[in-house]
Amino acid sequence: MTASRSLIARAQDSVAARARWHPLEFVFWLVAFGAIWFAPGYHLILTEVAWLGLFALSLDLILGYAGIISLGHAAFFGFGAYVAGLLAKHELVTEPALALIVSGFAAMLLGFATSFLVLRGSDLTRLMVTLGVALVLREMANRFDWLTGGADGLQGVTMQPVLGHFRFDLYAHTAYTYCLVVLFVLFLLARRVVNSPFGLSLLAVKGNPLRASALGISVSTRLVAIYTFAAFYAGVAGALLTQTTAFASLDVLSFDRSADLLLVLIIGGAGYLYGGLIGAVVFKLMQNYLALLTPQYWPFWIGLVLVVLVLVGRDRMTSWTLPIRRLAAKLDWRTTAKAADAAEGH
Amino acid sequence: MLTILFDGIAYGMLLFVLAAGLAVTLGLMNLVNLAHGSFAMAGGYCCVVLVNQLGVPFFAALPLAFLVSAAIGYGFERTLYIHVYRKSHLDQVLFTIGLVFMSVAAVDYVMGSSQVFVQVPDVLQGQFRIFGVGVGRYRLLIIAICGVLTVGLQLILTRTRFGSRLRAAVDDRRVASGLGINVNQIFALTFAFGSGLAGLGGALGAEILGLDPTFPLKYMIYFLIVVTVGGTSSITGPFFASLLLGIGDVAGKYYVPKLGAFVIYTIMLVVLIWRPQGLFSRGSTTK
Amino acid sequence: MTLALETIDLEKRFGGIIATNKVSLRVEKGARHALIGPNGAGKTTVINLLTGMLAPSAGTILLDGENITTLKAHKRALMGMTRTFQINQLFADLSPLETIGLAVSERRGQGLDWLRVVGGKPDLVTEAADILEQFQLTDVMDERTAVLPYGKQRLLEIAVAIAGRPRVLLLDEPAAGVPEDERHEILAAIAALPKDVTVLLIEHDMDLVFSFADRISVLVNGALFVEDTPEAVARDPRVKAVYLGEEAHG
Numbered sequence: 001m002t003a004s005r006s007l008i009a010r011a012q013d014s015v016a017a018r019a020r021w022h023p024l025e026f027v028f029w030l031v032a033f034g035a036i037w038f039a040p041g042y043h044l045i046l047t048e049v050a051w052l053g054l055f056a057l058s059l060d061l062i063l064g065y066a067g068i069i070s071l072g073h074a075a076f077f078g079f080g081a082y083v084a085g086l087l088a089k090h091e092l093v094t095e096p097a098l099a100l101i102v103s104g105f106a107a108m109l110l111g112f113a114t115s116f117l118v119l120r121g122s123d124l125t126r127l128m129v130t131l132g133v134a135l136v137l138r139e140m141a142n143r144f145d146w147l148t149g150g151a152d153g154l155q156g157v158t159m160q161p162v163l164g165h166f167r168f169d170l171y172a173h174t175a176y177t178y179c180l181v182v183l184f185v186l187f188l189l190a191r192r193v194v195n196s197p198f199g200l201s202l203l204a205v206k207g208n209p210l211r212a213s214a215l216g217i218s219v220s221t222r223l224v225a226i227y228t229f230a231a232f233y234a235g236v237a238g239a240l241l242t243q244t245t246a247f248a249s250l251d252v253l254s255f256d257r258s259a260d261l262l263l264v265l266i267i268g269g270a271g272y273l274y275g276g277l278i279g280a281v282v283f284k285l286m287q288n289y290l291a292l293l294t295p296q297y298w299p300f301w302i303g304l305v306l307v308v309l310v311l312v313g314r315d316r317m318t319s320w321t322l323p324i325r326r327l328a329a330k331l332d333w334r335t336t337a338k339a340a341d342a343a344e345g346h
Numbered sequence: 347m348l349t350i351l352f353d354g355i356a357y358g359m360l361l362f363v364l365a366a367g368l369a370v371t372l373g374l375m376n377l378v379n380l381a382h383g384s385f386a387m388a389g390g391y392c393c394v395v396l397v398n399q400l401g402v403p404f405f406a407a408l409p410l411a412f413l414v415s416a417a418i419g420y421g422f423e424r425t426l427y428i429h430v431y432r433k434s435h436l437d438q439v440l441f442t443i444g445l446v447f448m449s450v451a452a453v454d455y456v457m458g459s460s461q462v463f464v465q466v467p468d469v470l471q472g473q474f475r476i477f478g479v480g481v482g483r484y485r486l487l488i489i490a491i492c493g494v495l496t497v498g499l500q501l502i503l504t505r506t507r508f509g510s511r512l513r514a515a516v517d518d519r520r521v522a523s524g525l526g527i528n529v530n531q532i533f534a535l536t537f538a539f540g541s542g543l544a545g546l547g548g549a550l551g552a553e554i555l556g557l558d559p560t561f562p563l564k565y566m567i568y569f570l571i572v573v574t575v576g577g578t579s580s581i582t583g584p585f586f587a588s589l590l591l592g593i594g595d596v597a598g599k600y601y602v603p604k605l606g607a608f609v610i611y612t613i614m615l616v617v618l619i620w621r622p623q624g625l626f627s628r629g630s631t632t633k
Numbered sequence: 634m635t636l637a638l639e640t641i642d643l644e645k646r647f648g649g650i651i652a653t654n655k656v657s658l659r660v661e662k663g664a665r666h667a668l669i670g671p672n673g674a675g676k677t678t679v680i681n682l683l684t685g686m687l688a689p690s691a692g693t694i695l696l697d698g699e700n701i702t703t704l705k706a707h708k709r710a711l712m713g714m715t716r717t718f719q720i721n722q723l724f725a726d727l728s729p730l731e732t733i734g735l736a737v738s739e740r741r742g743q744g745l746d747w748l749r750v751v752g753g754k755p756d757l758v759t760e761a762a763d764i765l766e767q768f769q770l771t772d773v774m775d776e777r778t779a780v781l782p783y784g785k786q787r788l789l790e791i792a793v794a795i796a797g798r799p800r801v802l803l804l805d806e807p808a809a810g811v812p813e814d815e816r817h818e819i820l821a822a823i824a825a826l827p828k829d830v831t832v833l834l835i836e837h838d839m840d841l842v843f844s845f846a847d848r849i850s851v852l853v854n855g856a857l858f859v860e861d862t863p864e865a866v867a868r869d870p871r872v873k874a875v876y877l878g879e880e881a882h883g
Binding site: 004007008010011012014015016018019192193195196197198199200201203204207208210211213214215216217218219221222225 | 684686705706707708710711715716718722723724725726727728730731732734735736738739740743744745746747748749750751752755758759761762765766771774775793794797
Binding site: 127 | 372378426429430433435436437438439440441443444445446447448449450451452454455563566567570571574604605607608611614615618619
């Protein structure tokens, strides 16, 4: 029995619509890149938004797409940060982009090594294990102060020009461009991965691991793979922080870092890749505004946001993106009516 | 070495009193309450204020710390926690982290960020020498109080009507409710009691653990370790887990000072790899 | 002739309880084999043992003559043994098209492909569309599974198992809970299953069993009680006694 041509065409169109670029995505990146030229005064904060967005993107990969709750994602971020700092300080790899890749791979190895801990057990076990790993790492960084500088942080980091040509400057012009390019490239890669058969299998594992296994999916293998991959991204984000500030301290591994990251991702919404990026923007804006009000007690307001967010309901929160998504579907002249309805249904 | 054992036991029992409430609420209400340490902190600061500033005798301040923390716990449970019971663990984590941040910042604002100490009465300072072993008086008190509490807890759970209702509700909430057990009331009372215990632990522990606004964050992992290693289906599980961790931590810091803090984390990771449901839990029921 | 599926003295104990008691099942290639028995007989336990969700306490499981007793669950699926669940196990947030597409993709070994976009291989989409049409799911193929009516979900449950192009298909009460007006679709789908697929069916609905099966095994208290043709089983007084006895007590 073979399906009719029109049915096959409809099916192919549905499948293609999953990965299609929405017009708003173009707008997002145009604005982001445009800011290089049109908003030079904001480059300092935009740099922070960029690596924070990348960090949140890495959490989205494991939380939004694979359903792994982590309270210690800062472990990979901090590890990447310190590796990048040490590479620069001891002049082991002086070209920043290369050092970035090395730091990412270092974090990736750590991710792989610890991935086996999050395979078994319930959500609570995962929380514990991820928290524990981050704390162990932080304790180690504290102890091995001959290497890391301990509580004082890693001193004496000097950065060479990117690709031998683009010097880091005081106004973060190079830093922002550098971070944005890295973010964009890694975003494209992540987009490819989540729209691949592997990415689809992750959603299956997240939704129903029992059924996934009955389809022939080795749940452990997929989880290890995405956890390792996400660790690379987190490590790169940490390395970007070190490289753009020429400094790394213990707080890159702290619980606060992991907790704040959860908030960043939740603000924007998990599971569609842009949540982390949008959340990073909102979080930084919030942080700036609140820091002006009460510099010392800003965790109070962060806590309040978290509490309110949960009480109001996360899905009701992200429904503020719904009109935007409806608009996106209507604007896209290539979208079939079905896809537009689907966008409304979510 | 016996002193180390003694200190470890004291530390462990203190951890148990602190973490017992968390174990019960997790087992009973499937609630991940990362803010448990905040109630301990509340009890600790309450004791500090009562003893240092209001001149209340130490032994009277302890039960008062219990009551204050229990009251705060009851209030929070009825107004805030009740909304997150049915939400996912992720939501509960976010919610309680939010509460921790708020409590830490609030205490920092009100009480200042430096470490505070309770003016412990003279009778508790110093040591006894028993069979040639130095036995700290304060730690002896901790063991005594916590020992009594543990026994009391076990008796309440196994010998009283409330206890059997509680155990029924932990085992299967819907069935318990169907049997006419007022599950909501049990939740509220249990949460209050657990918070009260935490407060008492905070008051007792201020001297040993150090009390400052970051207390809930510093000790969050310890409580969580007790609960994960010990499991949530009994009281004895967390009890032995606390002892194991207390002795392990004290011994580790003494014998291998460079790596002392890692002992606890290593124990936790090893246990979680080997038996994700905890060392002592009686198998898994519903998640 | 090699048996499509065979167990030799399969046993499962839970503490002191013997859930599966030396079950030796023999399912021939292309058979329509039904496994029936009173409630609590252990039918789903047998399925869980066969698919690898439970590890046996003793005994052997052979798929097409190959020993799969220690093989992991997902590997057995890839070897050609798929199943449906008594209570739907589907992906609530995926659409039927995505679900079937995933099943086909995994069967083809493309599951770890992380660089190509889903749908990059057109014949995969064609195959998925075929299956959707076969199971009358084309009009709902883009909806979230969670919003589908129960009967459609049940059809999807079977479609997913078929998408794996199994050699052996285990159906665990496929018609369970399906409202009257949607049952015929399920029954038609089961009747239309390819002849080269061996089917082991667990069912309570005797009409379905007797119209579908060419061989029936009766499981009582975890042990195989009778195995014979439908006519013989229907006439067997011991089978009646087992069911009637259960009714008298149950």
